[in-house]
Amino acid sequence: MKVFSKISIFILLAILFLSCNTSTSQKKKAGDKKPNLIFYLADDQDVYDYGCYGNEKVSTSAVDRLAKEGMLFNNAFTAQAICAPSRSQLFTGNYPLKNGCFANHTATRPDIKSVTTQMKNLGYEVVLAGKSHVKPTSVYQWDREWEPVPKKDVPRDYIPLDSIEGYFKATKKPFCMFITSKYPHGKYFDVENPNADDIKFYPFNEHKKKDKAYVKSKAGYYRSIEEDNTQIEKVLEMVDTYLDDNTLFIYSADHGVSGKFTVKDIGLKVPFVARWPKVIKPGTTSNQLIHYTDVLPTFMNIAGGKSTDGMDGKSFLPILQGEDVEVNQYVYGVRTNQNILNSEVFPSRMVRNQRYKYIRNFNSIEVVEQNLTGKPNVDYFIQRGAQAFKNEPFEELYDLENDPFEQQNLANNSELKAVKERLVKDLFVWMNEQGDILNEELGNMPIITPKGKKGFKLDQDTPRRQIPDSIKNTLTKDDYIVIQHW
CATH class of the missing domain: 3.40.720.10 (Alkaline Phosphatase, subunit A)
Structure with missing residues (x-):
């Protein structure tokens, strides 16, 4: 009986040892x-x-x-x-x-x-x-x-x-x-x-x-x-x-x-x-x-x-x-109003740090004349885009610390000239690195179209906007930058 008791105790200790090892192993595995x-x-x-x-x-x-x-x-x-x-x-x-x-x-x-x-x-x-x-x-x-x-x-x-x-x-x-x-x-x-x-x-x-x-x-x-x-x-x-x-x-x-x-x-x-x-x-x-x-x-x-x-x-x-x-240090933003129901030519780019934010509206009414191409069918849509957002200026600058809802445009504030110049420089460096279709020069206002028959083409009606019959279907593939539609 004494021998049996010793054997039983040994087996019990062995089970407990193995159980502890198994538990430790499982925890380690879960932790890994x-x-x-x-x-x-x-x-x-x-x-x-x-x-x-x-x-x-x-x-x-x-x-x-x-x-x-x-x-x-x-x-x-x-x-x-x-x-x-x-x-x-x-x-x-x-x-x-x-x-x-x-x-x-x-x-x-x-x-x-x-x-x-x-x-x-x-x-x-x-x-x-x-x-x-x-x-x-x-x-x-x-x-x-x-x-x-x-x-x-x-x-x-x-x-x-x-x-x-x-x-x-x-x-x-x-x-x-x-x-x-x-x-x-x-x-x-x-x-x-x-x-x-x-x-x-x-x-x-x-x-x-x-x-x-x-x-x-x-x-x-x-x-x-x-x-x-x-x-x-x-x-x-x-x-x-x-x-x-x-x-x-x-x-x-x-x-x-x-x-x-x-x-x-x-x-x-x-x-x-x-x-x-x-x-x-x-x-x-x-x-x-x-x-x-x-x-x-x-x-x-x-x-x-x-x-x-x-x-x-x-x-x-x-x-x-x-x-x-x-x-x-900075985050960036992109605006493309084309290929949506209210398609218009009005691209924008944004750069922002913790406090200040700069926006450039590339087809603002202020600069639209410099974006025209001399092609009446193309220029119709460039001018139309500028008119659709005629209240948005060419440049915007906001002090987000004091104006988090971007109500006061400080782009012409002389005291913030250095801030704006620094943001503008960084924005265009980033745009170049991104292979952007836009650049710092005016007169470059590309319009885009989805590849194939899908998507919303500028020279066709959508449920939310109407195009005059005289300008419908007048844009050719040479007038567009073609992008991949799904």
Whole structure:
């Protein structure tokens, strides 16, 4: 019996030893696992329309929760306030001019290596769940892609929640997932008897408080934001149920709807909130300038790689880890009004640092005569574009510290001459590096057209603008720069 007892004790100790070793081994293995990366992207939502960004009249509890549990960025930007160009930056790490998608409904250059290639090479599965709006398929080779799901009694399709949940339950490999919502993009909910007092107004829209149609649209927009909030809550519940703390969750919106098609901050500044338990200190903020082109380099850095030569973006991983370091001295913006329903020739470029912002409107009414070509059919559209935005000057300069809503143009302020000259110089260096179709010289006003029969051609009607019969179909391929349409 004594011998049996000794043997039993020995076996028990051995089991405990092996159990401890196994547990330690499993923890080590879990600790060595690469983080899961989730990027939730809303569609057409102003940075000013979140509780965590100061709007107490809108329901964004899920994003507000993320801000409490993670880090809120006060100076995050996209370069273009329009869907396809904004998303192409996230997925390529390059600004729209360099990656090729600088007009809506156009394609990324076919030789670009996107997030699907870059992250697969680092051992990740790359997934798109929801709205795509990027092409070509050869550049964006998702391991899995799920379309938005129709849903009754709501104005927009839902993200594919069932597919996302099934994936979270079953996945074994580290993954990089973009969850791309169709909300709050219009068509909005129809809100009956809306009250202007339930809307928060800002310097850029306070003159519309008594505009009943605007208030009704804004109320529907707020309701659509609330609907997206329910989707985010469901996703976060899944993340907390099925995934471990080694998961970085980023929330953003592709651009602001109030500044869509512009290079103002109401279009280019985006909400950006990141949660990563045990890495990001809860309830923190960052005022550093970050950009959508920085997202892919950051993901590659987290995965153990580094950004490739020629990539515009830089990793902001050190900021997530608690270091207050500069990532970008400047961020840039692009405006292309062609290939949209209200197509006009009015391109703009923007450069911005922490305090000052410079905009050049290349086809302003001030300089339109110098942009004319001598070809009546081409000059009609150049003049038409300038007239469509006749209140926008050739140059704009804003002191964002004192004028965050860009209400006072200081371009002719002699005291800021040196500031403006420095920004102008940097802007044109950047444009040259990007291979821009514009340059500093006046008289260079290229017009673009999508390749093939798709897209919105300048010399044809669209549902929102009419072209005189005498000028319809008069532009030839020699009058255009042809861009790749999808």
